[in-house]
Amino acid sequence: xxxxxxxxxxxxxxxxxxxxxxxxxxxxxxxxxxxxxxxxxxxxxxxxxxxxxxxxxxxxxxxxxxxxxxxxxxxxxxxxxxxxxxxxxxxxxxxxxxxxxxxxxxxxxxx
Amino acid sequence: xxxxxxxxxxxxxxxxxxxxxxxxxxxxxxxxxxxxxxxxxxxxxxxxxxxxxxxxxxxxxxxxxxxxxxxxxxxxxxxxxxxxxxxxxxxxxxxxxxxxxxxxxxxxxxxxxxxxxxxxxxxxxxxxxxxxxxxxxxxxxxxxxxxxxxxxxxxxxxxxxxxxxxxxxxxxxxxxxxxxx
Numbered sequence: 001x002x003x004x005x006x007x008x009x010x011x012x013x014x015x016x017x018x019x020x021x022x023x024x025x026x027x028x029x030x031x032x033x034x035x036x037x038x039x040x041x042x043x044x045x046x047x048x049x050x051x052x053x054x055x056x057x058x059x060x061x062x063x064x065x066x067x068x069x070x071x072x073x074x075x076x077x078x079x080x081x082x083x084x085x086x087x088x089x090x091x092x093x094x095x096x097x098x099x100x101x102x103x104x105x106x107x108x109x110x111x
Numbered sequence: 112x113x114x115x116x117x118x119x120x121x122x123x124x125x126x127x128x129x130x131x132x133x134x135x136x137x138x139x140x141x142x143x144x145x146x147x148x149x150x151x152x153x154x155x156x157x158x159x160x161x162x163x164x165x166x167x168x169x170x171x172x173x174x175x176x177x178x179x180x181x182x183x184x185x186x187x188x189x190x191x192x193x194x195x196x197x198x199x200x201x202x203x204x205x206x207x208x209x210x211x212x213x214x215x216x217x218x219x220x221x222x223x224x225x226x227x228x229x230x231x232x233x234x235x236x237x238x239x240x241x242x243x244x245x246x247x248x249x250x251x252x253x254x255x256x257x258x259x260x261x262x263x264x265x266x267x268x269x270x271x272x273x274x275x276x277x278x279x280x281x282x283x284x285x286x287x288x289x290x291x292x
Binding site for chain 1: 165166168169172194197198201202205208209256257259262263265266269270
């Protein structure tokens, strides 16, 4: 899976550079996010600008990261949600759970 | 005479879909376990057999989207329909591959899609032990949104008119239907 991880001050941004986040590759994202949490990261921005399609397992990985961040008193922010991804969040009502921003920069600038 | 247009191939999976249909029922056997049949109601029937591996999810999803795009008389929002078909195929297949067939790479999954201007039916056949659809919890209240179990089934039930899971001679079939306006 093509991921780019960048450290920006107190935050870490993970850019998901795949057009699909589904049952085939979502495990790799989960592994990377767990690695970051275990390494001490607590504030994560996950940028999904290139993701055109997400399924329930992709959603599950993001929910898992949300729970992980919560138990560590950290935060997960999402950015760059495209049309289908937004629809999936709304369908499953997860758009009310996550802090969602247009761009990674917007997410980083928010408190 | 029906016109065939090649869809493509990806390793050991080949698929075809049809651009124009006639009113004469015909049977055209195709390669690698695929079959196309034309019926009186301007319907496309597509059958694809894939190895039981998640690497083929994007291929099947893409084929599903293409079917919505080529529909002849459909008056609704094609892009929306294409997207929905991609989602439900992905969810049903992922369930068959990872749960019903327990990620066994030696197994196969058969997908049959019947699509016309007015109706969509998707059947996903697995050869595993299956699972009890009725025992899958659904996120039906605010407290369940974060529950990881059942999100896929919930999505299928939300996008399709009906979702059923039944036993067959060789395993099980997940059958989803939707009336298209």
